[in-house]
Amino acid sequence: MSGLRGRLVVGQSGGITAVMNASLQGVIEEASLHPEIEAVYGARCGIEGLLKEDFIDLSPQGQRRLAGVGRMPGAALGSCRHKLSDADVERALSVMRAHNIRYFLYIGGNDSADTTHRLSLAARAAGHELRAIAIPKTIDNDLPCTDHCPGYGSAARFIALAAGYSGMDSRSMASAYQVKVMEVMGRNAGWLAAASALARRRSGPAAPHIICVPERPFHADRFLSEVKDAYRSEGYVLVVAGETLRDAAGHPVGQLPDSALTDAFGHPRLAGVAVALTRLVEQELGLITRWERPGTLQRSFAACVSKVDRSEAYEVGRAAIRYALAGETDQMVTLVREDGPAYRCRTGLAPISAIANRERLLPAEYFENDGSFVTEVFLSYVRPLIGPPLPSLSGIRDAWVGRLLEQGR
């Protein structure tokens, strides 16, 4: 099966990450080592570029420029959210035939895996030999069959740093505001919100105090009572909340009335969890609140990437080429965590049909049954993914001075 000669197209799709260009770099560098791959084309804006023949020749980029691109956040080729129509599939086949494209590598999440899968099936049915490999990428970490997804570690590191620093702000300003909600990405999965737990230290700040994940139905009464308890014991509360919380009836929390739009894949565009939770706290508990929404900084803030994550993103890109040359198709590259005391991952493969359009949510053992925090099992899972340990958050030693006056005030 190996030795198939032809051109390669690589594309990037879906929400970006801070390290998905490292995967692109891995693809280009590894491809340059194999003469069967006669050219490496980059499809502008993912599958949209393939359909329009918007191709960039990636072979003559030069090693230094390529290394620079590999450190940039975002999709250097441009990304897209495009649901393939049947006509699109036909057109894609024509384009691949015309350019003798025999390798299709797609860096993306669930929706992109579906695109790869459909092109692979169509090419097989049409007798156009094609090696189609999905390269995983998503800060949501919601792809099945892989220990984790490249992009998640860096977003998790950013959120853990953000929760730590934002918690220092809350603690410092407890006499000005008492409750803060940080709204975190993650579509239907709480992986990223859960990673904020890394900010809490054994000795030191207890923030975040409450983590609300979409896997757990939101109950206003329970939430308010948790906020009240945390405020009573700490004097300030940091809540980290997934952007897509739902109540027990399945209704989104904090959806703004005029934003009930859906994107090209039918996923609802939500807004307002942080606004909704802070209003609830102000109205029911009378505490002063703040909220923040780091938004796309979660997936793009390259100043704080996880080195482990970047290196793994690069390796899955290289592995995709090797698997394709070995004759694999309709597969996604996975990360397989090896047993042992030290963290190590190798690459593996899983059939895309087991991945496309499926979501891996936080398993039950990663989140407290009674409470709003993650378990030690989850912390052991996530800790190695964010790279070096987080900076310490030390404070002043409380050497109190005796009072000399009456405290009648």
Next chain:
Amino acid sequence: MSGLRGRLVVGQSGGITAVMNASLQGVIEEASLHPEIEAVYGARCGIEGLLKEDFIDLSPQGQRRLAGVGRMPGAALGSCRHKLSDADVERALSVMRAHNIRYFLYIGGNDSADTTHRLSLAARAAGHELRAIAIPKTIDNDLPCTDHCPGYGSAARFIALAAGYSGMDSRSMASAYQVKVMEVMGRNAGWLAAASALARRRSGPAAPHIICVPERPFHADRFLSEVKDAYRSEGYVLVVAGETLRDAAGHPVGQLPDSALTDAFGHPRLAGVAVALTRLVEQELGLITRWERPGTLQRSFAACVSKVDRSEAYEVGRAAIRYALAGETDQMVTLVREDGPAYRCRTGLAPISAIANRERLLPAEYFENDGSFVTEVFLSYVRPLIGPPLPSLSGIRDAWVGRLLEQGR
């Protein structure tokens, strides 16, 4: 006037910064060199701690712990927003007499300078010799009489990084959303929003495209036409907007109906500029939008502080002690930029009466007359404050491949 023996109280007040603990470190370290200062007390939560005699003895903290505290964001002593009543002033005098407090150093912004000023006047009137010095600190950069304020450089660096990365996200995702608004702090001044301009490079990303500052009345029509123009020429738009925009009649833009609260100083608590602007764009231009609000990360994200800023924050803390020992009182330490090709600042002094409750807004020559961007004069002003140059944002070289099929689609 020098040689006044007694205890020193240092406090922190107002919105925190990422480097105000470096000023605290400077105060403690410098004070330890002068035997006239018999003890260094930290007031818990600023003036509130002074009123309640909530003092921590800062002398025995140890050099290593102190260096760690100096690198933490936030107020290690706790901050407050407390408007002094007349009774408070009397109480403060009693406390200072009881503890023989002869030095009062207050790390804060305009409101804190006012507190320092009033204590100074009251002590003089009561015949209690007191050296009261304000140490500037605010990410808003809105204190008069100083070239800039410690804290601003680090927040400016964070926002410049954030705008650069967020712009990479927008450019990558232009086929999924077209316009993004990042909401930035700054009370009535646009210094921080303006700093996002540093993200725009001569060659490379043009984001941010539009900067809305509170100094310039917001006109919806002009804004929409600027968004349309930027979208036409770039294919995506990043808007950076101050959180307190007002229209020509002085009405706040995007104030949520139920958040018309005011803080202890009567400043309105605003929310919703980003929400308001994105809704306007969706409704009037039909473009898909996103928005984000980094919130307190702007003042606390210590992973990206400006080294220049941290070092200056430390130095104004040390200078405050030296000025107080030299007999100064009712003054604020300032930063004076020296002439010359290389950036250099020294410390100076300005009477607090010229500072308290006054705001320094962006001067006219720092912002384009016709347009929504800063001038080169502003960029020269702000560039040295954020520390080392920002990381480059390189991209792929556009080596287009020729099309082979008809583009009927």
